[in-house]
Amino acid sequence: MASSTRNLKVAIIGAGPGGLTLAAILRKLKIPHTIFELDASPSARIQGSMLDIHKGSGQLALEKAGLLDVFKRHMRVDATELYIRDHHGNVHIHHSEEGEEDPNRPEIDRAVLRRILLDAVEPETIQWGKKLVNVEVSATTEGKNSFVLVFADGTKSSEFDIVVGADGAWSRTRTLLRSSVPPSYVGITYLWTCIKDIDTRYPRLSEYVGKGSCFTLDSQCKNGMVCAQKNGDGTMKTFAFFPADENWKENSGIDWSKTESEFKSVLQDFVDKILPDWNDNVKDLIRECDEGEMAVRPLYRYPPGHKFEKQVSGVTLLGDAAHVIPPFAGVGVNLAMHDAYDLAQALEKVLVEGADIGAALNEYEGIMMERAGKNAELTAGNQEQFFGGGGLDKTVAFLKSVFGG
Ligand SMILES: Cc1cc2nc3c(=O)[nH]c(=O)nc-3n(C[C@H](O)[C@H](O)[C@H](O)COP(=O)(O)OP(=O)(O)OC[C@H]3O[C@@H](n4cnc5c(N)ncnc54)[C@H](O)[C@@H]3O)c2cc1C
Structure with a gap:
């Protein structure tokens, strides 16, 4: 694999959980990559709260990156304890913490997950303070595009074969796919x-x-x-x-x-x-x-069934850039990490099996958007439960069916 990987250079736009997970997996697979992040440094932004990392998605990606053991050392099983209360404070559901052995959805502080991912990425592969403003196609050889990235500070970086927009809800990469419809x-x-x-x-x-x-x-x-x-x-x-x-x-x-x-x-x-x-x-x-x-x-959000219009072969998206949804099902980070896992598999296919880049990315995008559509529906349903005016009893019954009594 090593000789063919030399010919494939991946640019990842954004060092959020999706972009960093992809970089951690690509490092393991020895696929050359560079991350460009608009924040000036790793500490430029206050990190959010806790995340439950699911077995079949977030944990799957961490395993592929060789990070499941370090994640398990830092996960917080005690934090899976959950209370559902009414606005007077009465408890309607108390879900005890999951068993220590092999929890399905252990929690981790977002800042800790970010540190694990940053530690797994070669420091020289991240360029901080690089806000992407444009992507230009510099050459096309045998149907394969080569890209130049243009940044807000006036600098450029060139000779990328694949550009991955992991740049969140207001993705600049996404607009370059000519999908100009913003999230609503x-x-x-x-x-x-x-x-x-x-x-x-x-x-x-x-x-x-x-x-x-x-x-x-x-x-x-x-x-x-x-x-x-x-x-x-x-x-x-x-x-x-x-x-x-x-x-x-x-x-x-x-x-x-x-x-x-x-x-x-x-x-x-x-x-x-x-x-x-x-x-x-x-x-x-x-x-x-x-x-x-x-x-x-x-x-x-982008609504269920939303698709991004693709115009440039070799440019793709993952995570919120492709399918932002509100947090009412608590799945956004897990989806971004699952996308990173699937995209890494697609790139492996290109390198190991010699698959066509465009075809491999199309297949990845099909899988990603189908999963995203299902989760957008789930999230819209949860939003209706929490804000649709159906009353507490109905919502508590719904939550009991999800979490148990
Ligand atoms: C209140 C709230 C609570 C949430 N709770 C949960 C939860 O419990 N569980 C869960 O799974 N999800 C949760 N989510 C969703 C989750 O935060 C997102 O889905 C997740 O962060 C998406 O990851 P990402 O890597 O795709 O994008 P982001 O986390 O948005 O990262 C994008 C990165 O790209 C950078 N960037 C943006 N534009 C550019 C540019 N032009 N050039 C270079 N870099 C750029 C940004 O600075 C950022 O670092 C929550 C969201 C909210 C708002």
Whole structure:
């Protein structure tokens, strides 16, 4: 394989979980690759909360990258504990943690997973501070394109045979496939908050959430859902999802720029507007947020059945760049990692069996988009359960069928 791999150079745009997983697998397969990431450094961005990494997808990709053992050393089986509560705080479902032996969906902090993946990638294969703005076809030989990447800082990088857009929901690579339709707003926005040292500083809130995740639902299942997660480093991260117009933040009348002593009043304004009659633990998960550790973001998706129009052979996508969905089934990272696994298999076919690049990528994209379509449907169904107004009993019965009593 080594001699043929010298002829195939892969550019990966984006060092999110999808792009890094692909790079880790390609390193194992000895396929030359370079990652280009717009962030200036690995620490430029605060990482999100916890992720459950599924056996048949995320774990499959980690195994292919030779990282399953290191993942298992860092996974958090205790964090699979789950509470479903109503907005008064009453418990409707308590799902105990999974068995230690071989858990299906162990949790891991996103920051820890990222560190595992970064450690698995040769440092010199990642170029930080490289925002892709364009991809040009420099030459076509025997039907095979060669690409030049153009970056926002004016630099270029050339002689790539394959370009993989792992650059998230607002993928620049995707627009180069001439699929100019942007993702659409799903009608739900969220506020994200963060409290460090939760066990020491707020034991009452720690107990409310338990060792893993706690979902608090409103009684109509229409006005909001608050998901709090205790991360492995003792930080509580809370996501308050609520129906709103796309520009809610700008039009909310809340002055989000307030800092220091006035910061708490911003959070109180949010609670008064969105969660006025919710129990105090939920309110405090928002109100006690550490200063500045907060963000408001609308959610976007491509609907089930969406396809991207492909114009350039040798350019492909994975993860959110191809099929962003809101997080109501908690599968986005697992899908991105599964895509990386399938794409690596396709590239192996090109190298080992001499398969045609275009045909191998088409086959990969067919598998990826079929899986993405099913998960987009699942996610839309879950969104309807949480926000469709069907009432708490119906949603709790649904969740019992998913998680057990
Ligand atoms: C609130 C919330 C909670 C979630 N919870 C879960 C969960 O519990 N489980 C789960 O599986 N999924 C979850 N998800 C979904 C998950 O975060 C995404 O599906 C996942 O991060 C997608 O990975 P990715 O690598 O495809 O893209 P991303 O994580 O978006 O990474 C894309 C990377 O590309 C870089 N980039 C972007 N544009 C460019 C450019 N032009 N040039 C160079 N680099 C670029 C970005 O900086 C970024 O590093 C959640 C999402 C949200 C919003």
